Amino acid sequence: xxxxxxxxxxxxxxxxxxxxxxxxxxxxxxxxxxxxxxxxxxxxxxxxxxxxxxxxxxxxxxxxxxxxxxxxxxxxxxxxxxxxxxxxxxxxxxxxxxxxxxxxxxxxxxxxxxxxxxxxxxxxxxxxxxxxxxxxxxxxxxxxxxxxxxxxxxxxxxxxxxxxxxxxxxxxxxxxxxxxxxxxxxxxxxxxxxxxxxxxxxxxxxxxxxxxxxxxxxxxxxxxxxxxxxxxxxxxxxxxxxxxxxxxxxxxxxxxxxxxxxxxxxxxxxxxxx
Amino acid sequence: xxxxxxxxxxxxxxxxxxxxxxxxxxxxxxxxxxxxxxxxxxxxxxxxxxxxxxxxxxxxxxxxxxxxxxxxxxxxxxxxxxxxxxxxxxxxxxxxxxxxxxxxxxxxxxxxxxxxxxxxxxxxxxxxxxxxxxxxxxxxxxxxxxxxxxxxxxxxxxxxxxxxxxxxxxxxxxxxxxxxxxxxxxxxxxxxxxxxxxxxxxxxxxxxxxxxxxxxxxxxxxxxxxxxxxxxxxxxxxxxxxxxxxxxxxxxxxxxxxxxxxxxxxxxxxxxxxxxxxxxxxxxxxxxxxxxxxxxxxxxxxxxxxxxxxxxxxx
Numbered sequence: 359x360x361x362x363x364x365x366x367x368x369x370x371x372x373x374x375x376x377x378x379x380x381x382x383x384x385x386x387x388x389x390x391x392x393x394x395x396x397x398x399x400x401x402x403x404x405x406x407x408x409x410x411x412x413x414x415x416x417x418x419x420x421x422x423x424x425x426x427x428x429x430x431x432x433x434x435x436x437x438x439x440x441x442x443x444x445x446x447x448x449x450x451x452x453x454x455x456x457x458x459x460x461x462x463x464x465x466x467x468x469x470x471x472x473x474x475x476x477x478x479x480x481x482x483x484x485x486x487x488x489x490x491x492x493x494x495x496x497x498x499x500x501x502x503x504x505x506x507x508x509x510x511x512x513x514x515x516x517x518x519x520x521x522x523x524x525x526x527x528x529x530x531x532x533x534x535x536x537x538x539x540x541x542x543x544x545x546x547x548x549x550x551x552x553x554x555x556x557x558x559x560x561x562x563x564x565x566x567x568x569x570x571x572x573x574x575x576x577x578x579x580x581x582x583x584x585x586x587x588x589x590x591x592x593x594x595x596x597x598x599x600x601x602x603x604x605x606x607x608x609x610x611x612x613x614x615x616x617x618x619x620x621x622x623x624x625x626x627x628x629x630x631x632x
Numbered sequence: 633x634x635x636x637x638x639x640x641x642x643x644x645x646x647x648x649x650x651x652x653x654x655x656x657x658x659x660x661x662x663x664x665x666x667x668x669x670x671x672x673x674x675x676x677x678x679x680x681x682x683x684x685x686x687x688x689x690x691x692x693x694x695x696x697x698x699x700x701x702x703x704x705x706x707x708x709x710x711x712x713x714x715x716x717x718x719x720x721x722x723x724x725x726x727x728x729x730x731x732x733x734x735x736x737x738x739x740x741x742x743x744x745x746x747x748x749x750x751x752x753x754x755x756x757x758x759x760x761x762x763x764x765x766x767x768x769x770x771x772x773x774x775x776x777x778x779x780x781x782x783x784x785x786x787x788x789x790x791x792x793x794x795x796x797x798x799x800x801x802x803x804x805x806x807x808x809x810x811x812x813x814x815x816x817x818x819x820x821x822x823x824x825x826x827x828x829x830x831x832x833x834x835x836x837x838x839x840x841x842x843x844x845x846x847x848x849x850x851x852x853x854x855x856x857x858x859x860x861x862x863x864x865x866x867x868x869x870x871x872x873x874x875x876x877x878x879x880x881x882x883x884x885x886x887x888x889x890x891x892x893x894x895x896x897x898x899x900x901x902x903x904x905x906x907x908x909x910x911x912x913x914x915x916x917x918x919x920x921x922x923x924x925x926x927x928x929x930x931x932x933x934x935x936x937x938x939x940x941x942x943x944x945x946x947x
Binding site: 369370373383386387390399402404405444445446451452456459460467468471476477479480483485486501502504560564565566567570571582583586589596603607611615622626 | 748
């Protein structure tokens with residue numbers, strides 16, 4: 359076994375120092391969520407939870423409809439994720455397996471949606487949702503995000519690697535397009551589907567502007583809006599707010615831990631496209 | 633293949649015509665089939681992307697009544713007025729100032745982290761995960777955390793500054809420091825993404841280049857300066873454009889930290905669009921502002937493609 363070299367010692371020291379600095383805001387969040395309110399705004403008391411007070415996590419459920427916020431976020435992100443996977447796999451199938459006239463044009467239409475920033479569409483979209491009387495509904499929260507050009511391109515890329523012979527064999531067995539898609543193409547594209555799923559769930563969970571616009575009732579707020587509103591109300595109890603913040607960031611944080619590869623692949627692919 | 637050949641053998645005019653007809657029918661059938669698969673996406677795009685863009689252009693040519701309905705056609709007047717409106721010009725300036733505060737610092741930090749994490753060391757995966765971790769945290773939560781830390785009297789940051797003998801900074805309460813506070817929040821929450829992209833760019837640089845340069849006696853800084861930076865420059869350029877576009881679209885951190893204040897020092901372009909449209913219901917002029925933002929972002933994107941393409945051609 360080799361002994362550690364001085365250059366390795368330097369590397370580890372720098373790595374640890376950078377980690378401490380980067381993680382510091384998260385440490386403040388966690389430790390503030392574990393102290394009584396008297397300590398919450400009093401550094402260093404809120405940096406080291408010596409007066410350990412996990413009661414905050416019970417209180418946040420009692421004082422704030424956080425369970426409802428989390429539920430709303432789960433439903434919203436679940437609908438968007440499943441919806442995007444469904445519409446994107448259908449569209450990607452057409453691009454990858456059905457030769458048709460005007461494919462380039464349709465491809466360009468998909469591409470164009472990536473060039474348009476949300477600021478340009480948000481006012482008319484808000485008006486559309488209001489006209490449909492979809493404010494404070496899950497339809498309103500999710501409808502504009504049920505299709506994704508990025509996801510379509512990602513899946514198309516993966517579909518194209520499936521050997522043509524499989525298609526011929528499936529047709530010989532009398533399978534139609536829908537059955538071929540669901541029994542052969544999708545199972546073979548699990549890695550790409552995972553990437554798209556994790557990526558769209560995280561993006562959807564972390565949305566702010568749109569849910570802010572289309573929800574007014576407290577019971578329809580997503581957890582992001584719920585926490586942000588919590589801190590703007592008078593007499594902010596930071597220990598409670600931070601307990602809420604921990605609960606809000608936990609799902610995507612866990613998703614990062616278990617789906618690290620998928621998320622990173624999605625982000626880098628999305629970046630190269632966007 | 634074989635089937636078409638056997639059909640093609642008796643070459644009469646009739647056959648040619650029916651063949652053409654059959655091909656045409658097949659084309660139409662294929663088209664309708666493809667459409668069936670594409671229609672769910674296309675409906676969403678038409679309703680929530682293309683129609684809104686057209687409507688935004690339309691709205692930007694009208695004054696809006698107090699209910700937010702277009703009332704008087706004014707052509708391009710809203711645009712020319714924007715160019716004279718000092719609040720709008722201020723918001724453009726604020727957005728560019730934020731980009732200047734965020735992008736260079738973000739690039740340096742993310743590049744440094746990527747260099748550190750690119751070494752083959754035991755347990756490097758843990759550090760990579762830590763450096764990437766902010767991608768999973770929303771801007772809303774990040775901003776809420778920093779709101780607590782930036783608090784002037786009781787915040788953690790001023791407490792830490794006090795420990796090393798630096799006077800407390802008024803952070804969000806002063807027009808001089810508020811943009812910096814917004815920038816710090818933005819940098820922290822963008823580090824994860826930029827780190828990931830730069831690290832994967834670095835991992836794409838062939839190891840042999842470093843080895844042969846090391847044989848020539850180059851090491852450390854020289855390697856970084858003459859191999860890493862030039863080969864990483866497309867990625868660096870790419871992340872700087874993406875980050876600039878991101879900062880130009882910044883909204884959440886401003887909404888949570890400062891609401892555009894103090895004294896409009898953080899009143900960014902997108903925050904201005906938000907207030908104009910959804911607090912004052914001036915959909916016309918808000919749409920005009922959004923179109924201006926669109927043009928700026930489009931110009932940046934086109935520039936990015938041109939520069940990247942030139943690199944591909946000349947290298």
